[in-house]
Amino acid sequence: MYKQIFGKYTPKKENLIYILHEIQDQHPEHYISAEAIKIVAEYLSISESHIQGVLTFYTMFSTKPRGRNIIRLCESPPCFLKGSEDILRQLRQLLEVKIGETTADGIFTLELCACLGVCGNAPVMMINEDVYGDLTEAKVESIIASYRGGK
Amino acid sequence: MKFYRSHILIGIDDASLAAGVKEIEAILRSELQKNNLSEEINILETGTLGLFGTGVSLMVYPEQTAYVNLQKSDIAEIVEEHFLKGRPVHRLILDNTLVRKYDFNYKRRIVLNNSGVIDPENIDEYLGTGGYEAWEKALTSMQPEAVLQEVKASGLRGRGGAGFPAGLKWSFTAPIKAEQKYVVVNADEGEPGTFKDRLIMEGDPHKLLEGVMLCAYAIGASEGYIYIRGEYKLCISRLEKAIEQARDYGILGKNIFGSGFDLDIFIKIGAGAYVCGEETALIESMEGNRGTPRSKPPFPGVAGAWQMPTVVNNVETLANVPAIITNGAAWFAEHGVEGCTGTKVYTIMGDVRLPGLCEVDMGTTLRTIIQQYAGGMKEGKAFKAALVGGAAGVFLNDQRLDVKMDYNSLKEYAAVLGSGAILVMSHSADMVDMLWSVLRFFRHESCGKCIPCAKGTQLLYKLIDGIRKGKGKESDLDEMIRISNGMLKSSFCALGQSPCMPINSAITNFREDFLARIK
Numbered sequence: 001m002y003k004q005i006f007g008k009y010t011p012k013k014e015n016l017i018y019i020l021h022e023i024q025d026q027h028p029e030h031y032i033s034a035e036a037i038k039i040v041a042e043y044l045s046i047s048e049s050h051i052q053g054v055l056t057f058y059t060m061f062s063t064k065p066r067g068r069n070i071i072r073l074c075e076s077p078p079c080f081l082k083g084s085e086d087i088l089r090q091l092r093q094l095l096e097v098k099i100g101e102t103t104a105d106g107i108f109t110l111e112l113c114a115c116l117g118v119c120g121n122a123p124v125m126m127i128n129e130d131v132y133g134d135l136t137e138a139k140v141e142s143i144i145a146s147y148r149g150g151k
Numbered sequence: 152m153k154f155y156r157s158h159i160l161i162g163i164d165d166a167s168l169a170a171g172v173k174e175i176e177a178i179l180r181s182e183l184q185k186n187n188l189s190e191e192i193n194i195l196e197t198g199t200l201g202l203f204g205t206g207v208s209l210m211v212y213p214e215q216t217a218y219v220n221l222q223k224s225d226i227a228e229i230v231e232e233h234f235l236k237g238r239p240v241h242r243l244i245l246d247n248t249l250v251r252k253y254d255f256n257y258k259r260r261i262v263l264n265n266s267g268v269i270d271p272e273n274i275d276e277y278l279g280t281g282g283y284e285a286w287e288k289a290l291t292s293m294q295p296e297a298v299l300q301e302v303k304a305s306g307l308r309g310r311g312g313a314g315f316p317a318g319l320k321w322s323f324t325a326p327i328k329a330e331q332k333y334v335v336v337n338a339d340e341g342e343p344g345t346f347k348d349r350l351i352m353e354g355d356p357h358k359l360l361e362g363v364m365l366c367a368y369a370i371g372a373s374e375g376y377i378y379i380r381g382e383y384k385l386c387i388s389r390l391e392k393a394i395e396q397a398r399d400y401g402i403l404g405k406n407i408f409g410s411g412f413d414l415d416i417f418i419k420i421g422a423g424a425y426v427c428g429e430e431t432a433l434i435e436s437m438e439g440n441r442g443t444p445r446s447k448p449p450f451p452g453v454a455g456a457w458q459m460p461t462v463v464n465n466v467e468t469l470a471n472v473p474a475i476i477t478n479g480a481a482w483f484a485e486h487g488v489e490g491c492t493g494t495k496v497y498t499i500m501g502d503v504r505l506p507g508l509c510e511v512d513m514g515t516t517l518r519t520i521i522q523q524y525a526g527g528m529k530e531g532k533a534f535k536a537a538l539v540g541g542a543a544g545v546f547l548n549d550q551r552l553d554v555k556m557d558y559n560s561l562k563e564y565a566a567v568l569g570s571g572a573i574l575v576m577s578h579s580a581d582m583v584d585m586l587w588s589v590l591r592f593f594r595h596e597s598c599g600k601c602i603p604c605a606k607g608t609q610l611l612y613k614l615i616d617g618i619r620k621g622k623g624k625e626s627d628l629d630e631m632i633r634i635s636n637g638m639l640k641s642s643f644c645a646l647g648q649s650p651c652m653p654i655n656s657a658i659t660n661f662r663e664d665f666l667a668r669i670k
Binding site for chain 1: 344349421425498500538542576580
């Protein structure tokens with residue numbers, strides 16, 4: 001995996017965020033492991049602590065293993081006004097997890113995020129790369145069910 | 152060229168994708184085929200149609216019929232009735248009364264004039280609307296200095312929030328001699344409630360590229376970077392395509408149009424950090440670091456990306472430039488008001504009938520924007536407040552509905568135009584909750600580099616959370632104002648300087664909401 005990704009990027013520090021994005025996307029558990037940090041540090045000739053710093057700075061990166069599907073519910077004011085708190089309560093109940101946790105079956109990780117820029121359809125969440133808007137309790141239930149069914 | 156009887160425009164954007172537009176489009180194609188209409192009726196994928204919260208929508212030209220909230224089961228009926236028999240399906244048309252009230256304002260648009268009209272993934276369509284004429288004009292008949300002077304004369308101000316004159320910014324970098332200069336586009340749109348840049352990039356990516364080109368020529372840069380949020384997948388793929396097409400056509404590359412000028416544009420992807428909208432933090436992130444702001448001076452115009460002179464401009468700012476070069480500064484200045492020329496793209500959401508976008512002249516009042524371009528308030532809801540400018544914005548009450556929306560007029564009321572986000576709230580919204588949500592956002596997004604912001608955002612959240620839970624005191628309100636004003640004076644960047652605006656405005660304009668939670 002690393003070889004194929006490194007083939008696309010010259011060993012310059014400016015490519016760090018790209019490389020991390022790709023490694024994380026390709027990892028079945030969507031995270032950057034300690035091993036990955038070491039290998040990337042070597043390739044880019046930068047310190048592991050620099051990478052650790054970058055990883056923990058940006059919300060899209062995780063240093064902990066995550067589920068197959070990552071739910072990111074927007075908690076910014078426009079979604080809040082439209083009831084994102086109720087959606088969050090429902091998601092926590094449905095999935096039986098707290099924010100940042102992964103379900104026991106490894107299918108979902110529940111995260112919060114800042115504005116996704118789809119506020120015309122608030123409340124909004126993103127699952128992996130797909131955006132779901134105008135959320136209602138019924139809609140959330142069917143979306144979750146469709147992923148559980150193996151989408 | 153083929154001639155079609157009607158064109159069906161389908162707006163493909165994040166919102167319509169979420170509503171299942173692709174499936175509907177497939178059904179539409181097969182229904183047209185079934186009725187042997189494929190040769191008569193054309194389907195065009197375009198950028199946003201400007202309607203939100205209306206599910207999947209179609210716009211039919213030349214009839215100008217907008218179908219909204221379409222379900223899969225509606226398509227067969229539309230094809231048979233409208234396209235075969237020529238009888239529009241009234242029950243699916245955007246409410247007639249709304250059509251009269253809803254104004255797309257295409258005539259006055261500068262930035263979004265092609266959005267929702269052309270296929271953003273086809274460079275020929277952009278060329279067909281006069282695209283890249285400004286670029287050709289600049290390269291073949293204008294000196295870089297002349298381009299810069301034109302932008303300066305137009306009075307164009309930065310559309311990212313601060314409103315700094317664009318021409319002036321460019322003029323700091325243009326005279327510097329350096330081995331490399333850069334244009335960086337700030338497309339890290341993260342201000343809550345703002346999605347104008349997404350719509351520009353999704354709807355007309357070539358316009359942004361042309362703006363970058365003109366800026367690069369004016370300041371003598373041979374590389375441009377578009378720093379874009381990692382979440383904006385559709386924008387990224389459309390821009391990548393647009394850049395590829397421009398390279399193929401020789402619009403980007405070496406010795407463009409035989410002028411001897413070289414330019415290439417690249418995309419940089421962010422990873423989720425609000426503070427990266429600050430220009431020096433954005434540059435840090437581009438270089439592969441934590442996105443914390445740099446000490447200024449030196450300003451990026453002198454020492455920016457990789458310590459080279461760099462102009463950082465917002466997407467909307469640059470998207471205005473092609474029209475300025477094509478039509479001239481005087482034409483541009485006919486839009487808007489004195490000291491604040493041109494148009495502004497707003498995104499309106501909350502308790503209005505038609506949340507969405509509009510592009511109107513600078514200086515249009517908040518009342519007009521809500522009434523004319525957002526269909527007014529939702530049925531049964533009365534206006535209470537508008538949060539203008541996103542989290543780093545201000546809460547306005549109904550006393551401010553007739554204030555002109557431009558950088559100068561709003562300043563008189565200690566308000567800001569910011570990014571152009573307008574969140575409209577009715578009486579069911581409680582300002583304590585809304586401010587709580589805003590301060591929770593700042594607490595999360597503070598980058599931690601400077602103490603006033605890192606500590607201040609925590610303290611502010613703690614105070615508002617206490618009030619929200621009914622454990623607050625009236626003196627907490629003064630304390631929040633005191634802390635946030637202190638942050639304004641001592642924070643390192645605009646992030647820490649911002650919370651004072653929503654706090655001051657919410658507490659001043661809606662004090663009764665806070666007192667109700669305290670007693």
